[in-house]
Amino acid sequence: MGVLQQLSLLIWKDVKLRIRAPVLTLLSIAWPIAVFTAVAIIRNDFPPEQHTNCYYNAKAMPSSGAVNFMQSYLCDLETACIPGNSSTVESNAVPSYAGASVSQVFDTLEPILSNENVTDSLNDISGSIETLMGLANALEAGINVTDIDYRVGDLFKNESHVAWFLENVIELDPDVVDAFLNSSININQLLELTGYVDFYRITCNETELMKYLSFPYGSDPRQISKELCRINVTSIPAIIGEFQEQLNIEYLLLQVCKLLVFRSNHRE
Incomplete structure (x- = not known):
């Protein structure tokens, strides 16, 4: 049997099978047509888009x-x-x-945490933890630590250096600097400050300023307020850095300890 005869026999057999199963034959023809038709419709409705790298x-x-x-x-x-x-x-x-x-x-936080003055102050506080615990116990016992009269100049290690800084670097009037360093802090008002503190709201208002500082006799609060109000905002970080470096934390803790000893002896 030749090749052509074998091919014709296979075709004749396939035709017979298709005739005997007309439904299957129609499906085998309709299914590819349906798939290609759907692909053509989608391609027509959604043409290809060029995308760059x-x-x-x-x-x-x-x-x-x-x-x-x-x-x-x-x-x-x-x-x-x-x-x-x-x-x-x-x-x-x-x-x-x-x-x-x-x-x-x-x-x-990075400028604050990288500031050596801040880290030194934190180290000083950590070394005085026993004193701070005693202060906490005193507060629980009802002792009023706001009775201490803080003179601003006494809060600094080197008062003369702070005065020189305010007069020559910040360019404040010497009389104003002297009145500021000799003024007393109102602790009660200071403790009421919470959240963001507006420096100019306090310094540019004579009444507000006197709530926090009590100036020595003969000083002119209006002139002091006017002089402090003219401090440039760019100078405030330098002032804070100087105050942090000169702040005498040991003095503050010593004053608190003296108050605790005084109150203890007074009760006995």
């Missing part, structure tokens, strides 16, 4: 720090493909996410 932001690993690691994932949850050539991204650097809340908090 894109890249994904680099992700920080745990070794780069907890904050960077969490930000690189939490601040880019969608993991969107950014248009452009990945070669334009400088060394595939991890984005900084400067606008993130965590970054803003760290940026705000």
Whole structure:
């Protein structure tokens, strides 16, 4: 039997099978037609779009720090493909996410925590924990620590250096500096300050200023308020740094201890 005879026999057999199963034959013909028709319709309704090259932001690993690691994932949850050539991204650097809340908090705290004056003050406080515990016990016993009369100048290790700083660096009037350093602090009013403290709201208002400071006899509170109000906002960080460096924490704790001893002896 030749090849042509075998081929014709197979075709004749297939035709017989198709005739005996007309439903299956129709389905085998209709199914491909339906699939290709659907593909043609979809392609016609949704033509192809040309997409340029894109890249994904680099992700920080745990070794780069907890904050960077969490930000690189939490601040880019969608993991969107950014248009452009990945070669334009400088060394595939991890984005900084400067606008993130965590970054803003760290940026705000970093200058404070890196300030040696602040860390030195914290070290001084940690070394006086027993005295602070005694103060806490005194407060629980009802002793009023606001009875202490604090002279501003006594709060600093070197009062003359603070005076020189205010007169020559901040350029305040010497009489105003002298009245400020010899004034007394109203602790009750000071303890009522909470949240954000508006420096200019207090210093530029004579009445508000006198709530917190009691100036020596003969001083002019209006002139003092006017002089303090003209301090440039850019000078405030320098003033805070100078006050932190010169703040005599040992003196404050000593005054509190003296009060505790006095009250204890007075009760006996």
